[in-house]
Amino acid sequence: MKINLSGHHVDVTSSIKEHVEEKFSKIANHFPTLISLDVILSKEHGKHQAELRTTYEGGRISATGSDDIMYPAIALAAKKLDAALKHRKGQLKANLHAKPGMTTPEIAHERVQEMELS
Numbered sequence: 001m002k003i004n005l006s007g008h009h010v011d012v013t014s015s016i017k018e019h020v021e022e023k024f025s026k027i028a029n030h031f032p033t034l035i036s037l038d039v040i041l042s043k044e045h046g047k048h049q050a051e052l053r054t055t056y057e058g059g060r061i062s063a064t065g066s067d068d069i070m071y072p073a074i075a076l077a078a079k080k081l082d083a084a085l086k087h088r089k090g091q092l093k094a095n096l097h098a099k100p101g102m103t104t105p106e107i108a109h110e111r112v113q114e115m116e117l118s
Contacts, residue, residue: 001028001037008042010070016041019071023078031056031085041070050077059088 005012005020020039028034033056040051048070053062061084065076 001034003037003039005039005041008040010041010043010048012041016070020074023074027078027082027085030082031089033057034085041074043070048073050074052077052081054081056085056088057092061085061088 001024003020003024005017024037027037034054036054038051038053040053042049042051047066047068049064049066050070050073051062051064053060055061061081063077063080063084065073065078065080067073067076
């Protein structure tokens with residue numbers, strides 16, 4: 001998975017980059033079809049914020065986390081993204097199952113007569 005990391009009023013250092021890659025390596029293992037992740041770190045009014053955006057199986061997913069310290073903000077956003085990806089994966093699995101079809105009473109009556117009831 002490719003991580004596009006950018007900062008807004010924040011200097012992106014190598015330690016921040018390593019921390020972000022470490023946090024999202026678990027997500028990359030759980031969701032191998034995830035191609036890229038956009039991470040935007042910002043600081044406004046003394047609060048650090050981490051914005052995450054990605055596309056998973058045709059759906060655009062985003063998550064944000066904010067805290068007074070940058071590293072907990074990144075961890076919170078990673079947790080939210082993981083939950084959102086699991087939810088999307090569940091939706092995709094639910095769509096694979098066949099939905100029960102309704103039959104009109106006349107057809108239902110014919111089907112009951114075709115069954116061999118003994």
